[in-house]
Structures are given as structure tokens and as C-alpha cells.
Amino acid sequence: MGLTSKKVLLLAIVVAVVLFVGTVWLWPRLSRRNWRAVSGRVGLLLVTQVTLFACVGLAANRSFGFYASWADLFGQETGQGVVVDHNAHGPDGGPLQVLDTRKVSKTGGGRPEIGGQIQKIAVTGTTTHIATPAYVYLPPEYFQAQYRTRTFPAAVVLTGYPGTAEALVDKLHYPRTARDLAKQGRMQPMILVMMRPTVAPPRDTECVDVPGGPQTETFFAKDLPEAVSGHYRVNRAPGSWGVIGDSTGGYCALKFALHHPSVYAAAVGLSAYYKAPVDPTTGDLFHDDKQLRNRADLMWFLKHTPAPDTSLLVTSSKVGENNYKSTLKFIDAVKANGRTRVSSIILDSGGHNFNTWRREIPESLSWLSGRLTAG
Known part of the structure; x- marks a missing residue:
């Protein structure tokens, strides 16, 4: 049974209830003061508490999508295998291969020209030779006859760290939201490429081109747009690509737009931070390269480089987010920068979470x- 399955959570809850009842039932028998009785009380309390914490952890993981599997939880997910799609273009399937398809929602819209489609892909x-899975949302218009010659804008959608791409579909509801907004006339139909920034698991590269390591920034700035544009009807004109992400993904999104404005015309950082951390999950990202470290600090970048022609949106909340003050400073830095445009969403309250x-x-x-522009 998988880490995120409902069966695992229900089993943990059942075990916790049984242990709680058993503790209450056996407590009188263990009330003596000999070492066996004391050991029994300690053991029951310890096992019951561990089981309760496991229930809370499993429920939180199902809600927020921190880890996708047991291997992911224990840092053993290192495989980067690619399944060959024999219907793909080219003799070897090319850099992008479609692995599976599914509809956007369980109820209604079974036909892609009505409800759109989600494709699981390998890129x-x-x-960079980085191999990673992703999900692509294709809007209903993509399959409609009157749009058969149209090209669409595209947006990369990123999770936080460690995150799961599935959470962008099932928890944050990006495809369903994009479809409904387009139907309401509040946004144009767009292709969404949904994935996590952790392209070299379990390492958190902070979307940096690590010297002698994963070239993550180059992958997102060059390889990914090229692969997607080569497979789908994406507008190839400047101003056609955007990027949005939360937490680590938000930091990466802002960095991509600032560093590569000719690729990403706009970026959204949901609860983003503005400087790459260095900790046990990242390892040595910069290898004493001061210039690389400075470029990864978005405040430094805004103050010391020419203003890039791009648009940024940042979000925070006055209560519940620890990036509120740094977000206000970032907005001021962008405004002082001149050419770069900035907008914000500031909630009165809201934590660092899916809700x-x-x-x-x-x-x-x-x-x-x-x-973003369509073709």
C-alpha cells in the first residue's frame, strides 16, 4: 500500500484506536510497581503516541503532498527511467514522451474537446540530460476544430520542495481552475506544464546550475520550453511563456523570469522566498562561486544588474506567512529597479499551505x- 493511499491512513487510525482502547483496558493490570508493570505502561504509551503521530503525519501528507511514496519519504527515490511512447515523434520518441492521459475531473467533460485533458509525460x-516526469494540461480549445491552427501560451507550474506533481492536479486543482476561468472569460486558454522543481531527487537544487552537478536552471530555461514547444502547439513568439510556483517553486519562478526574461515573460511567486538557502537538503550549491551565489539572491540581482523586461506577481499574508516583510522589501526593490513590473496579492491572514x-x-x-500571448 502506497504512502498516500487511503488504506494506509485508515489502517493507522484503526491501529491507534485499538491501542488506545487496549491501553485503557490494560492499565489497571499494569498499575503495580514492579519493573514489568512499569515497562508495560511505558511501552503502551510510547506505541500509542507513535501511532497517533503517524496518523497525523499521514493525514498531513495526503493533504499537502510532501512525499509521494515510501521511497520518496526515506530519500531512496533516485531512479530517472523514461518509458518510450511508440506513438511519439522521432525514432527514439524525442525529448518529450507521453506516458498516460486522463480527464480533468471525474464528473463531466469526459471528451477532451469539452473538458480538456491531462497528459503524464517524461521529459x-x-x-542538461536531466530526466523528469511532469503533467501537461491541454485546454478544451486545443482539441476543437476551430482552433486547429492556433498556438497557445504555456505556463510552467511548480511545487515546493519536496512536493509532488500530482498535488498540483489533485490538491491545488490547477487544470480544473484554468478550465473554469477560461470558460468564464477570466483568462485565455493556456497549456500548463505541472511538475516539481526537484529534478534530481532527493536533492533540493533550488533551481541552480550547480557546478559539477545538475544544471537545473538551464533545464527550465532551455530544455523544457524546447521539448514542450516541439511536441505541442505552443506559441514560439516572445511573450508566450510564464511560470508560477509556491514556496521553493515560487522562488524558482521569480528567478527564471528575472534571469531569462526572453523566455519567461511573467512569473508568479506564491509564498516565495528570495534567496537560495544552503542546508543539508541542498548540499553545496555554489562551490565558492561568489557570482553564482549572488545571482541566486534575487534582492542582490535587482540591485546590481540591468532591469529585465518581465512582469512579476508575489503573494503573502499579514498573519501566517514568514515572508511578509521580505515580500514588501522585494516589491520596493523591483519598483526601484525601473523596467521590471511587479504586482502583489496580500491576504490579511493565511498560512504557508495549500488552503x-x-x-x-x-x-x-x-x-x-x-x-502572455497566443499565436
């Missing part, structure tokens, strides 16, 4: 859509 960077981001995603997608 291999032709420059807060679900409140911000509709307006963020509408904002992003308004800054």
Missing part, C-alpha cells in the same frame, strides 16, 4: 494569462 533535457494557495491561484492565473 529529457537535450542539453492559502488555493485562495490565490485563480487571480494569479488570470493575471498570468493577461501577460
Whole structure:
């Protein structure tokens, strides 16, 4: 049974209830003061507490999508295998291969020209040789006859760290939200490429081109757009790509737009931070390269480099987010920069969690859509 399955959570709850009842039932028998009785009380309390914490952890993981599997939880997910799709273009399937398809929602819209479609893909960077899975949302218009010659804008959607790409579909509801907003006329139809920034698991590269390591920034700035544009009807003109992410993904999104404005015309950082941390999950990202370290600090970048022609949206909340003050400073830095444009969503309250981001995603997608061009 998988880490995120309902059966595992229910089993943990049942075990916790049984242990609680057993503790209450056996407590009188263990009330003596000999070492066996004391050991029994300690053991029952310890096992019951551990089981209760396991229930809470499993429930939180199902809600927020921290880890996708047991291997992911214990840092053993290192495989980067790619399944060959024999219907794909080219003799070897090319850098992007479609692995599976599914509809956007369980009820209604079974036909892609009505409800859109989600495709699970595998991408291999032709420059970086990074291989990673992703999900692609194709809007209903993509399959409709009157749009058969149209090209669409695209947006990369990123999780936090460690995150799961599935959470972008099932928990944050990006495809369903994009479809509904387009139907309401609040955004144009867009292709969404949904994935996590952790392309070299379990390492958190903070979307940095690590010297002698994963070239993550190059993958997102060059390989991914090229692979997606080569497979789908994405507009290839400047101003056609955007990027949005939460937490670590938000930091990466802002960095991509600032560093590569010719690729990403707009970026949204949901609960983002503005400087790459260095900790046990990242390892040595910069190898004493001061210039690389400075470029990864977005405040430094804004103050010491020419203003890039791109648009940014940042979000925070006055109560519940620890990035509120740094977000205000970032906004001031962008405004002082001149050419770069900045907008914000500031909630009165909201924590660093899915519930807060679900409140911000509709307006963020509408904002992003308004800054991208279709063909």
C-alpha cells in the first residue's frame, strides 16, 4: 500500500484506536510497581503516541503532498527511467514522451474537446540530460476544430520542495481552475506544464546550475520550453511563456523570469522566498562561486544588474506567512529597479499551505494569462 493511499491512513487510525482502547483496558493490570508493570505502561504509551503521530503525519501528507511514496519519504527515490511512447515523434520518441492521459475531473467533460485533458509525460533535457516526469494540461480549445491552427501560451507550474506533481492536479486543482476561468472569460486558454522543481531527487537544487552537478536552471530555461514547444502547439513568439510556483517553486519562478526574461515573460511567486538557502537538503550549491551565489539572491540581482523586461506577481499574508516583510522589501526593490513590473496579492491572514494557495491561484492565473500571448 502506497504512502498516500487511503488504506494506509485508515489502517493507522484503526491501529491507534485499538491501542488506545487496549491501553485503557490494560492499565489497571499494569498499575503495580514492579519493573514489568512499569515497562508495560511505558511501552503502551510510547506505541500509542507513535501511532497517533503517524496518523497525523499521514493525514498531513495526503493533504499537502510532501512525499509521494515510501521511497520518496526515506530519500531512496533516485531512479530517472523514461518509458518510450511508440506513438511519439522521432525514432527514439524525442525529448518529450507521453506516458498516460486522463480527464480533468471525474464528473463531466469526459471528451477532451469539452473538458480538456491531462497528459503524464517524461521529459529529457537535450542539453542538461536531466530526466523528469511532469503533467501537461491541454485546454478544451486545443482539441476543437476551430482552433486547429492556433498556438497557445504555456505556463510552467511548480511545487515546493519536496512536493509532488500530482498535488498540483489533485490538491491545488490547477487544470480544473484554468478550465473554469477560461470558460468564464477570466483568462485565455493556456497549456500548463505541472511538475516539481526537484529534478534530481532527493536533492533540493533550488533551481541552480550547480557546478559539477545538475544544471537545473538551464533545464527550465532551455530544455523544457524546447521539448514542450516541439511536441505541442505552443506559441514560439516572445511573450508566450510564464511560470508560477509556491514556496521553493515560487522562488524558482521569480528567478527564471528575472534571469531569462526572453523566455519567461511573467512569473508568479506564491509564498516565495528570495534567496537560495544552503542546508543539508541542498548540499553545496555554489562551490565558492561568489557570482553564482549572488545571482541566486534575487534582492542582490535587482540591485546590481540591468532591469529585465518581465512582469512579476508575489503573494503573502499579514498573519501566517514568514515572508511578509521580505515580500514588501522585494516589491520596493523591483519598483526601484525601473523596467521590471511587479504586482502583489496580500491576504490579511493565511498560512504557508495549500488552503492559502488555493485562495490565490485563480487571480494569479488570470493575471498570468493577461501577460502572455497566443499565436
